[in-house]
Amino acid sequence: MIKRKATIGLVTVALVGSMLAGCSQNNAENNPTTNTEGTEQTGKGPSGEITVLTQRTDIVDTVFKGYATEFNKKYPDVKVNFQALSDYEGQITVRMNSDDYGDVLLVPTSIPLADTPEFFEPLGDLAEMSKEYIGLEERAVDGKAYGIPIAVNFSGVLYNKKVFNDAGVTKAPRTTDEFLTALKAIKDKGNAIPLYTNYADSWPLTQWEAVLTTVAGNVDYVNVEQPNTDENFVPGKPHYELYKVMYDAAKQGLIEKDPTTTNWEASKADMANGKIGAMVLGSWAIGQVSALAPNKDDIAYMPFPTNASEIIMPLADDYTLGINKNSDNKEAARAWIDWFVKESGYSVEQAGGMSPVVGAPLPETLKQFEGTDVKFELQSPAKAGQEGWVDKIDKDAEIGLWQPEFKKRIIEAAIGNLDESFDDIMKDLNEDWVSSRAKVVGK
Numbered sequence: 001m002i003k004r005k006a007t008i009g010l011v012t013v014a015l016v017g018s019m020l021a022g023c024s025q026n027n028a029e030n031n032p033t034t035n036t037e038g039t040e041q042t043g044k045g046p047s048g049e050i051t052v053l054t055q056r057t058d059i060v061d062t063v064f065k066g067y068a069t070e071f072n073k074k075y076p077d078v079k080v081n082f083q084a085l086s087d088y089e090g091q092i093t094v095r096m097n098s099d100d101y102g103d104v105l106l107v108p109t110s111i112p113l114a115d116t117p118e119f120f121e122p123l124g125d126l127a128e129m130s131k132e133y134i135g136l137e138e139r140a141v142d143g144k145a146y147g148i149p150i151a152v153n154f155s156g157v158l159y160n161k162k163v164f165n166d167a168g169v170t171k172a173p174r175t176t177d178e179f180l181t182a183l184k185a186i187k188d189k190g191n192a193i194p195l196y197t198n199y200a201d202s203w204p205l206t207q208w209e210a211v212l213t214t215v216a217g218n219v220d221y222v223n224v225e226q227p228n229t230d231e232n233f234v235p236g237k238p239h240y241e242l243y244k245v246m247y248d249a250a251k252q253g254l255i256e257k258d259p260t261t262t263n264w265e266a267s268k269a270d271m272a273n274g275k276i277g278a279m280v281l282g283s284w285a286i287g288q289v290s291a292l293a294p295n296k297d298d299i300a301y302m303p304f305p306t307n308a309s310e311i312i313m314p315l316a317d318d319y320t321l322g323i324n325k326n327s328d329n330k331e332a333a334r335a336w337i338d339w340f341v342k343e344s345g346y347s348v349e350q351a352g353g354m355s356p357v358v359g360a361p362l363p364e365t366l367k368q369f370e371g372t373d374v375k376f377e378l379q380s381p382a383k384a385g386q387e388g389w390v391d392k393i394d395k396d397a398e399i400g401l402w403q404p405e406f407k408k409r410i411i412e413a414a415i416g417n418l419d420e421s422f423d424d425i426m427k428d429l430n431e432d433w434v435s436s437r438a439k440v441v442g443k
Contacts, residue, residue: 046332047077050103055088055319059350067344074339078332099326103333106319107139107147120146121323121330123337133341135317135356137381147320148341151284151351154313154366154376155210158285159278160271161300163192167277172302176245179305183254186277195249196267196276197411199259205407207281208246210314213379215242217308223382227389230437233430240426243410245305247422250414259411268292272299280304284318286352286365301365303374315378318351389440397436399429 054060060082068080083102085091092108095101096119107120122144123129129136129145139147164170167186173179183194198204212222216238226232233239249255256262268285270276272292279285283301290299303313321340323333340346347355348363354376355361362370369376382389394401409425412418 045077046075046329046335048329048332049079049081050327050329050332050336051081051083052336053083053085053088053092053102053105055085055106056350057084057086060084063350067340067346070344071336071339075332075335078335080336099324101324103324103327103329104321104336105324106150107322109319113139113141116141116146116322117144117325119322119325121325121327122146123148123323123334132358133356134358135315135320135378138317139320139322147322148337149317149320149347149356150341151318151347151353152315152356153318153351153353154283154315155207156214156280156283156301156303156313157278157305158271158281158289159300159302160192160274160276160298162295162298163274163277166191172300173305174303174311175307176241176305179245180248180252180254183249183277184252187254192275192277193256193270194254194277196262196271196279197246197250197255197259198262198264198267198279199256199408199411200262201264202404202408204264204279204281205404206402208242208407209401210282210316211280211304212238212242213314213377214304214306214312215308217306217310217312219312219314219377220380222379223390224380224386227382227386227393227437227441230434231430232433233426235423235426239429241307242304243407243426244422246407247410247414250411255411259415274298282352283365284352287350288352300368311374313374313376315354315376317356318347318353392440393433393436396439397429397432399432 052064054064056064064082068082071080072078088106089108089110092101092105093110096108096111101119107116111119116139120139124145126136126140126143126145129148133148135149135152136145136147138149139145159172163186164172164182167182167189169182169185173182186192186194213219216222216225218225221238229237231237250259267276267279268289269292271279272289273294286299286301290296293299303311321337323330323337327333341355342357347353352363352365354363354366366376381387390401400406406425406429409418410422413420413422413425
C-alpha cells in the first residue's frame with residue numbers, strides 16, 4: 001500500500017546510538033476500561049469484541065489471522081474481527097459519516113488534522129508518548145496524540161545488487177553522475193533494463209518526489225525553505241536536480257524501451273529475477289520484491305543519488321492507527337494497537353520499514369548503513385503559520401508535486417515524443433509556482 005508522504009515533526013534518527021537502537025461490540029457486563037483519555041479504570045483487563053479495519057486485502061485472511069492468534073495468547077478474552085477495504089481512503093471516509101467505522105482503524109490521510117478529535121479517541125499526552133514512539137506528531141492535536149504509526153518508512157532506490165555487480169558496479173553510486181554511469185554500464189551489459197519507471201501505471205512516478213530531501217541534503221528544504229522561495233525548479237535547486245536524473249536516464253535510453261507498456265506487478269518479478277536494475281520506490285517495496293527473488297540477498301536498497309554534502313534518507317510515517325471515538329470497547333482497541341505496533345513485527349516484515357518504537361533494532365535492510373555517513377531523518381515541520389503552504393501553492397499552480405503528470409511530460413520529452421526540452425518544462429513549472437506562491441503567501 002502506498003501512502004502519500006506525510007510530514008512529521010523533526011526527530012533525527014541516526015544509525016549509531018539512535019532512538020531506533022543502531023536506528024464492535026463491547027461485552028457490557030465486563031465494563032472494560034481503557035488507557036485512552038477520559039475513561040475509568042476497573043483493573044479487569046481488556047475483554048469483549050473489536051473490529052479492526054485494514055487496507056491489506058492481500059494478507060487479511062492469512063497474516064492478520066495469525067496476528068489475532070498471537071494477540072489472544074496475551075489477551076484471551078478479546079475477540080478480534082478484521083475488515084479489509086480495497087479502496088481504503090474512499091470507503092472509510094464514507095463510513096465515517098456514521099459511527100460505524102470499526103474500533104481500530106488507519107487514520108485517513110484525507111481527514112484534516114484539526115478534525116481528528118471529532119472522529120478519534122486521544123491516546124495520551126504527546127510529550128509522554130513520544131518517549132515510547134516516534135512519528136506521533138502527524139496526528140497530534142493540542143498536545144494529545146491520536147494515532148501511532150504502523151511503520152516508519154524511508155525513501156530511496158530499490159535495486160538488484162547482482163545486476164549491478166554483473167555490470168561491474170560493486171559499490172552503490174553516490175552522486176548523480178555515478179548513478180547514470182552505473183545505469184549505462186548495465187545497459188552495455190545488455191541483460192537488464194537499467195532503470196524502470198513504471199510509466200504506464202503512473203503512480204510509481206510519484207515516488208520520486210519522496211526523495212527530494214536526499215537531493216537537497218537538508219531536512220528543512222521541503223517544508224521550511226520550499227514555500228519561501230521563488231526558485232523551486234531552477235538549475236541547481238533540488239527539484240531541478242532530482243528530475244534531471246529522470247530526464248537524462250530516459251534521454252540516454254536507460255529506461256524501458258517503450259514506457260507506455262510497463263506493468264507494475266510484472267516489474268516486481270522482473271527485478272527479483274534480474275531483468276531490471278533499479279526502481280525509485282519507498283522501503284515498503286523491499287519485502288514485496290525480495291519475496292519473489294530466487295536469492296533474497298540480491299535485492300538491496302540505497303539512497304537516491306545526490307550531490308549534496310550530506311546523504312539523508314528521509315523518513316515518513318506510514319498510516320497511523322487510531323481508535324474510533326464511538327467505540328464501545330476502547331480498552332481492547334488500545335491493547336490491540338500497542339500489541340500490533342510493538343509485537344507483531346508488521347512494520348518490518350510486512351510494511352518494509354522501521355518500527356516506530358523507540359529503541360527497536362534496525363531492520364536488516366538498513367544495517368548495511370551502520371557506521372557510514374548515511375543519515376535517516378524526519379523532515380522539519382513547517383514554520384508556525386506556514387502549515388500547508390506547499391500543498392496550497394501546488395494545488396493552485398496545478399503542478400502536481402505528488403501526481404504523475406509532469407513526470408510523464410519529462411519522460412515524453414526525453415524520448416522525443418514532445419518537442420520541448422527539460423529546461424522548457426522546468427521554466428513552465430517555476431513560473432506557475434511563482435504565480436501561485438504570490439497568491440498563497442500574499443507577497
